[in-house]
Amino acid sequence: MTSNEIRKRAARRRRYFVLLLLVIIALIFAVTKIVSRAKESVPAMHQGEPNDSLVVIDDSRSTETAEASTDPGVTAAEGETYTPITETGEPGKQVSSHGSLYTVKPHIYVRINHQKKIPLSLAGGITPDEIRWTTNNANIVDVEAGGYVTGLEKGECTVTASYKGEVLSIPVTVRELNVIDGCTFVDDILVANKSYSLPQSYDPGLLPVTEQAFEKLCDDAAAEGLDIHQGSGYRSYDFQVKVYNSMVSGYSKEYADTWSARPGYSEHQTGYTIDCNDIQNEGFADSPAGEWLAEHCHEYGFIIRYPEGKEDITGYNYESWHIRYVGIEHATAIYEQDLTLEEYLDIDSKYADDETDSENEE
Numbered sequence: 001m002t003s004n005e006i007r008k009r010a011a012r013r014r015r016y017f018v019l020l021l022l023v024i025i026a027l028i029f030a031v032t033k034i035v036s037r038a039k040e041s042v043p044a045m046h047q048g049e050p051n052d053s054l055v056v057i058d059d060s061r062s063t064e065t066a067e068a069s070t071d072p073g074v075t076a077a078e079g080e081t082y083t084p085i086t087e088t089g090e091p092g093k094q095v096s097s098h099g100s101l102y103t104v105k106p107h108i109y110v111r112i113n114h115q116k117k118i119p120l121s122l123a124g125g126i127t128p129d130e131i132r133w134t135t136n137n138a139n140i141v142d143v144e145a146g147g148y149v150t151g152l153e154k155g156e157c158t159v160t161a162s163y164k165g166e167v168l169s170i171p172v173t174v175r176e177l178n179v180i181d182g183c184t185f186v187d188d189i190l191v192a193n194k195s196y197s198l199p200q201s202y203d204p205g206l207l208p209v210t211e212q213a214f215e216k217l218c219d220d221a222a223a224e225g226l227d228i229h230q231g232s233g234y235r236s237y238d239f240q241v242k243v244y245n246s247m248v249s250g251y252s253k254e255y256a257d258t259w260s261a262r263p264g265y266s267e268h269q270t271g272y273t274i275d276c277n278d279i280q281n282e283g284f285a286d287s288p289a290g291e292w293l294a295e296h297c298h299e300y301g302f303i304i305r306y307p308e309g310k311e312d313i314t315g316y317n318y319e320s321w322h323i324r325y326v327g328i329e330h331a332t333a334i335y336e337q338d339l340t341l342e343e344y345l346d347i348d349s350k351y352a353d354d355e356t357d358s359e360n361e362e
């Protein structure tokens, strides 16, 4: 091949290369144009949504509206003026995207055939009549105007409060109470309080699951230089007879009932309960070990069973040392939502004779 031929061939290759490059650039340009047009049309659809006020909102649409509402430029429906709720002041509580709706109960727990009202705060200018309530599963709950939720069937669903296309979704758990061999279970949790007792024959001892979780808790506390140990653990029915009666004779029945359980009503008989360190040591709450226990026991599946300020709900004085095993998942939900076991399971804790208070205990 002559040098002339080589040059010609090289020139031809360059022309092909340039042509190919031009074709690629044209293709990229065309594709970009198509993609950007497609993108433009999506937000245009969403932007219209929050203003489609007062139309029935089904669930799929609610989700889309909630997403679209994250755009800070979108305000209340046209012509509407109200003062949005700007902050909740309570971590973990829910406020809707534009601050129209707010609830202090981020999760509702209700038993079958029980009714609960979802507490809803409204931005200034909105009336409760303007709120539309819906559920995504009418088999599990019934929801009425005013946010009244009735449990129908065991399960989980979502109840939604909506105002002019703005939504607040609240998860609802419907629980079921069952009595098996004289023991009361709400879902999978064994209950012993002033309303629900255990039979004398129920005598499991401190359960291994409780023992193992408590051992881990103590080890981790010790690693931080804190002493947490078992003061009192399992108490049988017969032992509780002695504990309760000695309190009644030493003080009074009223005093005994706020500090100790009647036989059969003690949570210590469940096998899931431990009193840490020195029982009824009121200084424990403010000690480093007591503070650590309150902050961390849920990580091991325990709850502070009788919290401060909830005496009317649990039926017992605050006991910073009394922990109950419910498993990590339940304990974490109870801790994070600042609940008692009674609120979490939607149960009472009252002796049947509390009103009359006439009988004398043996």
Ligand SMILES: [Zn+2]
Binding pocket: 268, 273, 274, 275, 322, 323
């Ligand atoms: Zn106790």
